[in-house]
Amino acid sequence: xxxxxxxxxxxxxxxxxVQINCTYQTSGFNGxxxxxxxxxxxxxxxxxxxxxxxxxxxxxxxxxxxxxxYSYLLLKELQMKDSASYLCAVKDSNYQLIWGAGTKLIIKP
Amino acid sequence: EADIYQTPRYLVIGTGKKITLExxxxxxxxxxxxxxxxxxxxxxxxxxxxxxxxxxxxxLSSESTVSRIRTEHFPLTLESxxxxxxxxxxxxxxxxxxxxxxxxxxxxxxxxx
Numbered sequence: 001x002x003x004x005x006x007x008x009x010x011x012x013x014x015x016x017x018v019q020i021n022c023t024y025q026t027s028g029f030n031g032x033x034x035x036x037x038x039x040x041x042x043x044x045x046x047x048x049x050x051x052x053x054x055x056x057x058x059x060x061x062x063x064x065x066x067x068x069x070y071s072y073l074l075l076k077e078l079q080m081k082d083s084a085s086y087l088c089a090v091k092d093s094n095y096q097l098i099w100g101a102g103t104k105l106i107i108k109p
Numbered sequence: 110e111a112d113i114y115q116t117p118r119y120l121v122i123g124t125g126k127k128i129t130l131e132x133x134x135x136x137x138x139x140x141x142x143x144x145x146x147x148x149x150x151x152x153x154x155x156x157x158x159x160x161x162x163x164x165x166x167x168x169l170s171s172e173s174t175v176s177r178i179r180t181e182h183f184p185l186t187l188e189s190x191x192x193x194x195x196x197x198x199x200x201x202x203x204x205x206x207x208x209x210x211x212x213x214x215x216x217x218x219x220x221x222x
Contacts, residue, residue, distance in 0.1 A: 004151070031207055042199060042213035043152075050207060087152070097211075099151040 002026045004100035006088050011106045012078055020073045020086050020103045028093025034062055034073045035087040037102065043087055046073070075105075083107045112136050115200050115214035122190055123222050130185045130217045132200030141183040142211070144199040145169055152199065158183055190221045 003025045012018040024032070031050040035043035049055055049064035049071060061074040073086055085102040092098055113134040122128060134141065139160045144152040154167030158177040172194070174186050183202075187194055198217045203209040 008149070033210070035211075042215050043211070044213070045210035048208045048210065089152075091207075096154065097152075099153075101149060101151045104149070 002092060002098045004088055004090060004098055006086075006100040006103045008101070009104045009106065011108060012075075014078055014080060014107055014109050016078050017074065017076050018078060018105065020075070020088075020105065022071045022073070022088035022100060024069050024071070024088070024090045024098070024100075026090045026092045026098055029066060030091040030093070030095055032062075032064055032071050033089045033091070033097070034071075035089065036084050037087055038084045046086075078107050080107050080109070113200060113202055113212050113214045115198075115217050117217055118215060119218050119220075121220045121222065124191055126190050126221075128187050128190055128219070130187075130198055130200075130219070132183045132185070132214055133181050134183075134202045134212070134214075135181060136202060136204070136212065137180065138202035138204050138212075139180065140203045140205050140209075141177070142201045142203075143167075143173075143175065143183070143185045144201065146197045146199055146216075155198075156185065190219075192221045194221050195219060 005023045034046040037043040047062040054063045059076045064071045085104045087102045088100040089097045116131045142157045143155040146152050153169050155169045156175040158164045200214040201211040203211050
């Protein structure tokens with residue numbers, strides 16, 4: 001079967017750095033996405049990786065290793081507004097998105 | 110800012126009722142999706158469409174139907190609501206392509222008593 005694993009919950013301090021990991025086992029790979037979802041709101045797109053390496057976008061970076069079936073989302077200079085769930089999703093061989101359950105990130109002052 | 114809209118945002122109904130959740134987008138996207146999401150759980154694909162008169166079933170489609178008569182409109186219908194249908198329903202669209210990001214509506218939170 002297809003599977004996406006992420007930690008259920010993480011806690012970090014305002015101003016710090018946090019890394020949210022995602023491991024996947026899917027039938028084929030056509031890209032990995034990270035979305036942010038604030039409580040009670042819709043998910044919004046953060047990043048896309050299809051080749052190995054690091055993609056940087058402001059305070060957020062996303063890394064991919066296809067050989068290891070592994071990605072992480074790195075958030076720097078954490079702000080209170082970064083408190084949200086972070087969803088990892090992989091596009092499989094049929095170009096369908098397989099979603100992880102999300103990591104709830106709690107930011108403390 | 111995403112131009113995709115869902116109604117109703119919240120709905121409480123009794124068992125056995127027929128309901129339709131509306132979804133419209135003004136971005137001209139061909140691909141549209143319906144997902145179900147419970148708290149702390151992954152999104153589950155219910156139905157999707159790659160264009161007008163094209164609809165496909167996802168993982169949780171057996172108790173619902175969709176139609177795609179116009180590009181911008183993709184309604185989801187539950188013929189007979191049950192308490193197990195209580196959930197958040199998210200509509201999304203994308204222009205497609207490898208890196209095509211999904212744009213989500215605000216969601217419809219359904220409670221079936």
